[in-house]
Amino acid sequence: MTQPADRTDRWLVVGAGPSGLSVSLALQQAGVAFDGIEAGSTVGGMWNMDNPGSGMYESAHFISSAARSGWADLPMPDHYPTYPRWWEIRDYIHAWAAHHGLGRHYTFDTRVEQAVPVETGEGERWDVTLATSEVRRYRGLVACPGFQRVPNVPTYPGTFSGEARHSQTYKSADEFVGRRAMVVGAGNSAVDIAVDAAIAADRAVISTRRAYWFFPKLIGGIPLDCFAINSVSSQERLRRFLEIHVGDVGRVGFGTPDHQPLAHHPILNDQILHHLSHGDLLSRPEIERFDGNTVHFADGTSEDIDLIIWATGYLDRVPFVNAEHCRISSRDADNDLFIWMFHRRHPQMMVLGPANLAAGGYWALAASADLIANHIRDQQHDPSRWERMRAIIGGPEPDLSGGYSYYQKPGHLNYVNAAALDRYCEQLAGSLGYEPLAHPGDFKAPEQIDIDGWLDNPRPLSMPSHGSLAPIPYQPRDLIDG
Numbered sequence: 001m002t003q004p005a006d007r008t009d010r011w012l013v014v015g016a017g018p019s020g021l022s023v024s025l026a027l028q029q030a031g032v033a034f035d036g037i038e039a040g041s042t043v044g045g046m047w048n049m050d051n052p053g054s055g056m057y058e059s060a061h062f063i064s065s066a067a068r069s070g071w072a073d074l075p076m077p078d079h080y081p082t083y084p085r086w087w088e089i090r091d092y093i094h095a096w097a098a099h100h101g102l103g104r105h106y107t108f109d110t111r112v113e114q115a116v117p118v119e120t121g122e123g124e125r126w127d128v129t130l131a132t133s134e135v136r137r138y139r140g141l142v143a144c145p146g147f148q149r150v151p152n153v154p155t156y157p158g159t160f161s162g163e164a165r166h167s168q169t170y171k172s173a174d175e176f177v178g179r180r181a182m183v184v185g186a187g188n189s190a191v192d193i194a195v196d197a198a199i200a201a202d203r204a205v206i207s208t209r210r211a212y213w214f215f216p217k218l219i220g221g222i223p224l225d226c227f228a229i230n231s232v233s234s235q236e237r238l239r240r241f242l243e244i245h246v247g248d249v250g251r252v253g254f255g256t257p258d259h260q261p262l263a264h265h266p267i268l269n270d271q272i273l274h275h276l277s278h279g280d281l282l283s284r285p286e287i288e289r290f291d292g293n294t295v296h297f298a299d300g301t302s303e304d305i306d307l308i309i310w311a312t313g314y315l316d317r318v319p320f321v322n323a324e325h326c327r328i329s330s331r332d333a334d335n336d337l338f339i340w341m342f343h344r345r346h347p348q349m350m351v352l353g354p355a356n357l358a359a360g361g362y363w364a365l366a367a368s369a370d371l372i373a374n375h376i377r378d379q380q381h382d383p384s385r386w387e388r389m390r391a392i393i394g395g396p397e398p399d400l401s402g403g404y405s406y407y408q409k410p411g412h413l414n415y416v417n418a419a420a421l422d423r424y425c426e427q428l429a430g431s432l433g434y435e436p437l438a439h440p441g442d443f444k445a446p447e448q449i450d451i452d453g454w455l456d457n458p459r460p461l462s463m464p465s466h467g468s469l470a471p472i473p474y475q476p477r478d479l480i481d482g
Contacts, residue, residue: 004127004137010034011376012128012138013105014112014320017045018093019352020144022071022365024102026373026438035138036106037130043097043106045146047090052111055148055168055189059196060086063188063268064361065223067466072363072443074099078471082223095476096362112320115141117346124348140348142372143318143326147354150315154184158290164308167193176201179306182295184287186212190311191269197309198275205303206272207295209286211255214273215266219245220461224268228448230402230419235260241451244458252276253283262417316354328354338393339400339424340416341372347390350376355416363469364418366438367425374434385432398424444468 011027013020016038027034040051049056061083062069070076074096080088097103111131118127118137126141151166167189173196181201183194186208197204215224232238238261250256252273275281285298296302316328325346327336336344340355350372352365378386402417428434436443447464454461 002135004135007035007136007138008122008125010138011140011142012037012115012126012136013142013144014038014115015045015144015146015353016040016043016097016102016106016108017047017144017146017353018362019146019365019369020045020142021093021097021102022362022369022438023142023144023352023372024105025100026366026369027376028100028102028105029437030373030377030435032373032377034105034142036102037110037112037128038106038108039111041108042094043103044090044093046148047086047093049086049090049171053146053149053168055170056086057167057170057189057193057196058086058172059192060189061192062086062089063217064225067471068223068225068446068469069361070363070469070471071096071366071438072440072468073366073438074472075466075469076471077476078473080471083217091476091480095474095479098479098482112145115143115321117325117348124346126348140350140376142376143321143349143351144353145319147316148314149319150317151310152313152315153310154312156287156289158296159292160290160295160305160308161292162306162308164310167309167311168314170309173197173200176204176307178202180304181205181307181309182207182284182303182305183309183311184208185311185313186267187265187311187313188267188269191267191272193309193311194281195269195271195275198272198280203303204275204281205284205305206281207284207287207297210259211249211257212264212267213239213242213257213259213261214246214249214270215242215261215268216245216270217268218270222449222461222463224266226446226449226464227451228419229262229266229451230417231448232451235262237452237455238262240455246273249273255283255285318351321349325349326351335397338397339421341368342375342389342393344393355421361469363439363443364422367422367429370434370437370439371425371429373437374429374432389432392428400424440468442468 010033013023013034013036024036040048046054065082066076066080066084076092113131114129116127118125126138128136151168176197177200179201180203181197182205183190184207194206253276288296288298293304294302295305318326327334338344343349375389400416400420402420444467446467446469
């Protein structure tokens with residue numbers, strides 16, 4: 001058996017999307033030696049539409065606003081629209097990576113096939129097999145592969161004789177032209193694709209297991225993420241807020257939600273309600289069975305369909321690490337990852353990306369990456385603090401629900417309250433004396449509008465301060481071409 005190439009003087013970061021790049025900058029700032037490997041041809045992860053396994057499509061837009069979503073050391077450009085198009089996010093990521101010279105750490109067009117922990121005389125190390133068949137041994141592994149990689153596809157009785165494929169393969173509304181199409185699911189990608197079908201298909205249907213809450217992208221001209229939805233006093237108060245600004249979606253045939261608003265990831269889309277109310281899109285309940293091209297639904301109705309797009313989410317897995325070495329689960333007893341980052345059983349493995357948040361923002365990834373990089377550096381430079389952190393990792397999982405009850409199912413696991421996670425990570429970093437690395441120490445958080453206060457005193461609102469994330473004037477291409 002060929003001996004692995006010795007890279008035990010460094011760590012490996014897998015993935016050059018926003019999570020992997022955030023970790024890379026934090027490690028670079030910490031002075032930790034590392035390699036980066038990326039399956040695609042450049043940085044950007046899923047935002048590069050031609051990357052292997054990218055689920056990006058032409059009509060995709062960011063679902064958090066430009067003024068709240070960038071990295072704090074280089075916010076998004078001030079000419080970007082409120083909700084940037086997919087290629088604008090791609091260019092922004094490329095520009096940020098170029099600004100910090102992160103691409104030099106990476107080997108591109110190279111896929112990691114497998115990574116396994118091995119015990120050596122110096123402790124745990126990770127053997128990594130590349131698609132080229134090369135095997136390398138690293139000091140440790142930080143897995144940031146993106147968690148929209150392994151499609152979750154449900155099964156139903158019967159046989160469907162039309163075309164059926166996961167939304168990961170979907171790219172353009174042109175795919176619906178001249179067809180009777182059905183989108184299954186109601187996440188943010190699902191409703192985007194259903195809107196495309198409503199415009200382009202001969203007949204368009206969306207099938208869901210249940211009704212959902214829809215959040216408007218703008219309220220009084222102000223982006224939704226300017227409102228403190230993660231810290232409202234109760235889900236009942238948030239429900240009241242949505243009832244005022246959205247109304248009863250059951251009136252357009254989507255049913256009445258049977259759960260609290262944040263029990264699921266927020267669905268930010270105003271267009272789907274428009275198309276439902278205009279008859280361009282039909283809502284159907286869960287599939288009961290297939291019979292050729294005919295789809296039968298749980299309410300006794302049926303539709304003749306040519307094309308099904310399964311927009312049913314992804315499985316929470318690190319695709320190149322066997323489940324026995326990294327279990328990701330909503331049940332604490334079956335979950336290996338402390339705060340969805342630090343492996344409890346394998347101290348030389350860390351992960352960034354699997355937590356589901358009702359919030360967006362690359363600045364939060366940088367803050368999490370700082371926790372990872374500080375901990376990695378401590379193993380050699382401050383073993384006592386390393387052990388203190390390992391004791392915390394081995395202890396009980398903190399309550400990151402923010403007092404809310406979240407629905408957990410395949411494709412929708414790992415749901416935590418963004419405000420609760422931010423508070424905990426800030427307190428943890430402070431208690432351990434961690435150094436700011438990728439995330440600036442003088443970061444000024446954006447202000448948020450208090451929903452409870454607005455409900456008590458409804459009034460016109462002005463735009464709150466964006467803090468350190470306020471967009472600034474520059475052209476991403478200038479940094480990319482540098």
